Structures are given as structure tokens and as C-alpha cells.
Amino acid sequence: MQREYDIVIWGATGFTGKLVTEYMQQNYSGGNLTWAVGGRNQAKLDALGLGAGVDILVADARNQAELDALVQKTRVILTTVGPYARYGSELVAACAAHGTHYCDLTGEVHWMREMIEKHQAAASDSGAKIVHTCGFDSIPSDIGVYFMQQQMRSRHGVAASAIKYRTRAFKGGFSGGTVDSMMAMMEAAQADPRIMETVADPYALNFTHRGLDGLDRKDQFYDEDFNAWVAPFVMAAINTRVVRRSNELLGQAYGDEFRYDEGTIVGQGPAAAMGAAAMAFGTTAMNSLAAITPARKMMQRMLPKPGEGPSPETIEQGFFDIELLAKHPTDSALNLRGKVYGDRDPGYGSTAKMLAECAVCLAQDKLPVEGGFWTPASAMGDALLQRLPANAGVTFELLN
Ligand SMILES: NC(=O)c1ccc[n+]([C@@H]2O[C@H](COP(=O)([O-])OP(=O)(O)OC[C@H]3O[C@@H](n4cnc5c(N)ncnc54)[C@H](OP(=O)(O)O)[C@@H]3O)[C@@H](O)[C@H]2O)c1
Structure with missing residues (x-):
């Protein structure tokens, strides 16, 4: 060209x-x-x-x-x-x-x-x-899974049957453009319920193969694999669709029965259990409010406007730290753990x-x-x- x-x-x-x-x-x-x-x-x-x-x-x-x-x-x-x-x-x-x-x-x-x-x-x-x-949507997820599958294949000669993505920590902020995009999507979904159906579909970006994953979890839960309470991860509804589409585009290289999910590690003990519950409730409440026109307009007034975003210090001092667990299909002793790390705030x-x-x-x-x-x-x-x-x-x- x-x-x-x-x-x-x-x-x-x-x-x-x-x-x-x-x-x-x-x-x-x-x-x-x-x-x-x-x-x-x-x-x-x-x-x-x-x-x-x-x-x-x-x-x-x-x-x-x-x-x-x-x-x-x-x-x-x-x-x-x-x-x-x-x-x-x-x-x-x-x-x-x-x-x-x-x-x-x-x-x-x-x-x-x-x-x-x-x-x-x-x-x-x-x-x-x-x-x-x-x-940040969806490179750490998509390339992270690609990396873990490569490692599983080169070490053990098989594809991982499931991968869990868990954010351990991250620090950053929101821009007005992102807020505008989230609100615009809620507005469009309100006008056309088929949009909400597409967004909720775990295989929304697949065209030839569907797999075993169900709807995104909206609740907190204790994850034995991480010995920690886990809350929903706010970007999971995007990233999981992209990873599942990658499997299809790579010729089902991760397997027809490959499972993938994302969550946020909150910690151990009763305080973490309450924190995870609060995060789960907060995420659902935010989404429900954003679906109501007057509440959405009020949130837009309070949040950053298009062109605005986090300060240079927030960007510079920000980071993200994600752990991935890749499960061997038959022998849990051969499971692999990996880490994706970014040296600036995730979103910007x-x-x-x-x-x-x-x-x-x-x-x-x-x-x-x-x-x-x-x-x-x-x-x-x-x-x-x-x-x-x-x-x-x-x-x-x-x-x-
Ligand atoms: N996936 C992720 O990880 C991630 C991270 C960050 C941002 N985002 C997304 O990236 C997008 C941008 O975010 P942002 O915060 O940078 O937004 P922003 O500051 O509002 O910037 C939007 C840009 O679009 C331009 N624009 C608007 N209308 C236009 C038109 N009719 N013709 C040509 N240009 C036009 C604006 O131009 P003017 O300056 O002239 O207004 C501006 O340059 C959002 O959709 C956000 O959700 C995604």
C-alpha cells in the first residue's frame, strides 16, 4: 500500500x-x-x-x-x-x-x-x-490469556481448559470521554432493548462457536484458587467477550470447552467479605442508576466532562497488577500462574x-x-x- x-x-x-x-x-x-x-x-x-x-x-x-x-x-x-x-x-x-x-x-x-x-x-x-x-480493555486480558495458553502448551503440550483473571491492585482515574461512552451505551440500551441483550450475551462477539461460559457473575464469592474474596470486575463484560472471540478467531486454539472469567481480589477475612459485597452492590447500583435518565444526567454533571481526565501525577503514579490462573485440563498440580503488570494508570x-x-x-x-x-x-x-x-x-x- x-x-x-x-x-x-x-x-x-x-x-x-x-x-x-x-x-x-x-x-x-x-x-x-x-x-x-x-x-x-x-x-x-x-x-x-x-x-x-x-x-x-x-x-x-x-x-x-x-x-x-x-x-x-x-x-x-x-x-x-x-x-x-x-x-x-x-x-x-x-x-x-x-x-x-x-x-x-x-x-x-x-x-x-x-x-x-x-x-x-x-x-x-x-x-x-x-x-x-x-x-486496558482488552489488551491485558486478551494478550494475557494468549500468553498463558502459549506457556501451557509449551510446558505441558495441552491448552488450559480454563483461565481466571483476577485484578490484585490498580490505581488510576476516569476521563470524561470514558464516562460519556458508558452513559451513551446505557442511553442506547434504554432506547433499544436488543442492545442490552447483546451486551449481556457472554458470546456477543462470536459468530461460529459458542462455549460453556454463562452470564457474568454480579455477586461476590470466595475463590478457593486465590484464597480470597472476589468482587465483579467492572470491565469483565467487555474483556471476556474479546477473549472468547479470540478463541474463535484462533481456530478454537484454547479448546471448545475453554472457560474464562474475570474478577477483583478484595482479600481475606470478614472485612474483605464485606468489601467484596459492597463492591458487588456498588457495581449493580451504578449500572441500574445509569439506566434511569434523570439519575444518568445527574451522574454526568458530577463526573469528568469530555476532554477532562486524571492528573499527570495520577497517571504517572498509577499501575495495574493482574494475576492469571491457567488450569491444566486433567492435573491441577500442573496449573500455571502468571502476572500482567502495567507501569502507569490503566485507563490512560x-x-x-x-x-x-x-x-x-x-x-x-x-x-x-x-x-x-x-x-x-x-x-x-x-x-x-x-x-x-x-x-x-x-x-x-x-x-x-
Ligand atoms: N478501553 C480503554 O481502556 C479506554 C481508555 C481510555 C479511553 N477510552 C475510550 O476512548 C474514547 C476517548 O476518550 P477520551 O477521554 O480521550 O475522550 P475525549 O477527551 O472526549 O476526546 C474525544 C476526541 O474526539 C474528538 N471528536 C469528538 N467529536 C468529533 C467529531 N465529530 N469529529 C472529529 N473528532 C471528534 C474530540 O475533538 P475535540 O477536541 O475537537 O472536541 C476529541 O479529540 C472514549 O470512547 C473512551 O471510552 C477507552
């Missing part, structure tokens, strides 16, 4: 877009990778002060003709323009039609399914590799680095897939296991 740029960072004026741009400036300036920034507002893009070496492209996310022209200038579009169900459909259509690779940060499962249904054939014809969920500092590395990977690495809609693991599993620890401060390690 002959194009003017390798990568365009689309949404460079937003909270996450600015962090991605900063990362690209620090790590990919002056080399053989050409990149530009894009957005809808020339004055805001100029105010980023990126200097003459970085081109600026202006277009509106709702204008199909402008986007068709934009995507033909670049090999890869990295987009942080969300909520994606509101602003992202025309861009995906343009990339699929014109053979432009694409990565984003969406967690809007119903929208991903819609995009796959509408544009899989075009992407496959044009050669566009389209990869959603390239941030680490997410910006993971997304940028996905874009560079799509631009530069030899990947085992052709055009179509892929998950991070199915398109870039091996490449990201090299890139993320080397460049992005996200590590994957075996604990036993």
Missing part, C-alpha cells in the same frame, strides 16, 4: 489522544515511521504545538467523504474519537472500504458486533485489518502506550492475518508479547 503516512492519530486533541501523541513524539520521532495527527478543530490541533515536522489533518467524524479522503492518506488509523457508537461508524466504513488498517479503544460491544456484521466482507476484500479494544497512561504500540505493530510488523476484523491476540499476539514489555511498560510473566 503506497500512502503518505504510516499512522494518523485521529482525535489527537482529546484526553487520551494527547497522551498517545506525546508517546509517539517521545518514541517514534525522526525515525523511519511517518505519522500525522487529525481531528475536527484546526485551532485545537494547532494549539498542540507539535511543530512543523508533524502534519495536521482536519475532518469531521460524521462526514463520510472527508473520512474517505483522510483514510486513503495513511496505512493505519489509530482513533480515540469516542463514544465510538456515536462518532466511529463512518470511520470504520471508510477504513474497511479503502484497505486502511485500524485500531481503537472502544468497549462498546454492541457497536463492535454491528461493525463486524456490516463491514467484515469489505475489510476482507480490501485487506484492512480492523482491531477494536486496544487499550498505559492505555495510550498500548494503543500506540498496536498502531505501530499494524504499520510495521509481519502479522499472520489478512484483512478483516480481528482481536488484539488473534492479529498481533506474538508481536505484542515482544512490543509491550520492550516499549510500553506492560509485562507478562510466569509466576511458577
Whole structure:
């Protein structure tokens, strides 16, 4: 593909877009990778002060003709323009039609399914590799599972029959864009109950194979495998769908009966049991409130607005620490434990680095897939296991 740029960072004026741009400036300036920034507002893009070496492209996310022209200038579009169900459909259509690779940060499962249904054939014809969920949702889950399955296969010659993902600790904050995306999804689900059905389906992103996993747990429980009380993990409804889709796209490499779930470790003892119960109740209450229009509007007034997000200190001092347990199909003595660690806050500092590395990977690495809609693991599993620890401060390690 002959194009003017390798990568365009689309949404460079937003909270996450600015962090991605900063990362690209620090790590990919002056080399053989050409990149530009894009957005809808020339004055805001100029105010980023990126200097003459970085081109600026202006277009509106709702204008199909402008986007068709934009995507033909670049090999890869990295987009942080969300909520994606509101602003992202025309861009995906343009990339699929014109053979432009694409990565984003969406967690809007119903929208991903819609995009796959509408544009899989075009992407496959044009050669566009389209990869959603390239941030904290769902790289640690998807690449973490890919890593653990590789380890199980190389050590014991079989696929793990189940993997449990448990967050041990994390520190960070929320941006207005994320709040807006969550609220937009609740609003859409209120208007169309089929969206809620899709979001609740544990195999919402599978098209040919379903497995044994049931609905997400909403309660707290004691997990003997971790000797700890576990509460629901807020991103599980996205990450589990992506991991299950990876299994399908990898030709059921994890097995037809593979099980996967996510949770948050709270601790041991009665205080932890109460903490886990409070977290379970809090998550359900938040979701129920967000489904009611006046409560949702009140929450939006109190939470960060689009363009706002955590402070530089919160990002710098943030981290995430996740433990994965991979179960051997027949012998629990051969179970493996692993750890995924990120050296910045999950939602922004680490997410910006993971997304940028996905874009560079799509631009530069030899990947085992052709055009179509892929998950991070199915398109870039091996490449990201090299890139993320080397460049992005996200590590994957075996604990036993
Ligand atoms: N999965 C994850 O781990 C993760 C982590 C972080 C964020 N996210 C998601 O990433 C998205 C961005 O979050 P954020 O906090 O960075 O949001 P944000 O600060 O509100 O940024 C949104 C960006 O979209 C641009 N935009 C809005 N409407 C547009 C239009 N019509 N045409 C072109 N550009 C337009 C904005 O441009 P202006 O500056 O001109 O308004 C801005 O650059 C959200 O959907 C969020 O949920 C996901």
C-alpha cells in the first residue's frame, strides 16, 4: 500500500489522544515511521504545538467523504474519537472500504458486533485489518490469556481448559470521554432493548462457536484458587467477550470447552467479605442508576466532562497488577500462574502506550492475518508479547 503516512492519530486533541501523541513524539520521532495527527478543530490541533515536522489533518467524524479522503492518506488509523457508537461508524466504513488498517479503544460491544456484521466482507476484500479494544480493555486480558495458553502448551503440550483473571491492585482515574461512552451505551440500551441483550450475551462477539461460559457473575464469592474474596470486575463484560472471540478467531486454539472469567481480589477475612459485597452492590447500583435518565444526567454533571481526565501525577503514579490462573485440563498440580503488570494508570497512561504500540505493530510488523476484523491476540499476539514489555511498560510473566 503506497500512502503518505504510516499512522494518523485521529482525535489527537482529546484526553487520551494527547497522551498517545506525546508517546509517539517521545518514541517514534525522526525515525523511519511517518505519522500525522487529525481531528475536527484546526485551532485545537494547532494549539498542540507539535511543530512543523508533524502534519495536521482536519475532518469531521460524521462526514463520510472527508473520512474517505483522510483514510486513503495513511496505512493505519489509530482513533480515540469516542463514544465510538456515536462518532466511529463512518470511520470504520471508510477504513474497511479503502484497505486502511485500524485500531481503537472502544468497549462498546454492541457497536463492535454491528461493525463486524456490516463491514467484515469489505475489510476482507480490501485487506484492512480492523482491531477494536486496544487499550486496558482488552489488551491485558486478551494478550494475557494468549500468553498463558502459549506457556501451557509449551510446558505441558495441552491448552488450559480454563483461565481466571483476577485484578490484585490498580490505581488510576476516569476521563470524561470514558464516562460519556458508558452513559451513551446505557442511553442506547434504554432506547433499544436488543442492545442490552447483546451486551449481556457472554458470546456477543462470536459468530461460529459458542462455549460453556454463562452470564457474568454480579455477586461476590470466595475463590478457593486465590484464597480470597472476589468482587465483579467492572470491565469483565467487555474483556471476556474479546477473549472468547479470540478463541474463535484462533481456530478454537484454547479448546471448545475453554472457560474464562474475570474478577477483583478484595482479600481475606470478614472485612474483605464485606468489601467484596459492597463492591458487588456498588457495581449493580451504578449500572441500574445509569439506566434511569434523570439519575444518568445527574451522574454526568458530577463526573469528568469530555476532554477532562486524571492528573499527570495520577497517571504517572498509577499501575495495574493482574494475576492469571491457567488450569491444566486433567492435573491441577500442573496449573500455571502468571502476572500482567502495567507501569502507569490503566485507563490512560498505559492505555495510550498500548494503543500506540498496536498502531505501530499494524504499520510495521509481519502479522499472520489478512484483512478483516480481528482481536488484539488473534492479529498481533506474538508481536505484542515482544512490543509491550520492550516499549510500553506492560509485562507478562510466569509466576511458577
Ligand atoms: N478501553 C480503554 O481502556 C479506554 C481508555 C481510555 C479511553 N477510552 C475510550 O476512548 C474514547 C476517548 O476518550 P477520551 O477521554 O480521550 O475522550 P475525549 O477527551 O472526549 O476526546 C474525544 C476526541 O474526539 C474528538 N471528536 C469528538 N467529536 C468529533 C467529531 N465529530 N469529529 C472529529 N473528532 C471528534 C474530540 O475533538 P475535540 O477536541 O475537537 O472536541 C476529541 O479529540 C472514549 O470512547 C473512551 O471510552 C477507552
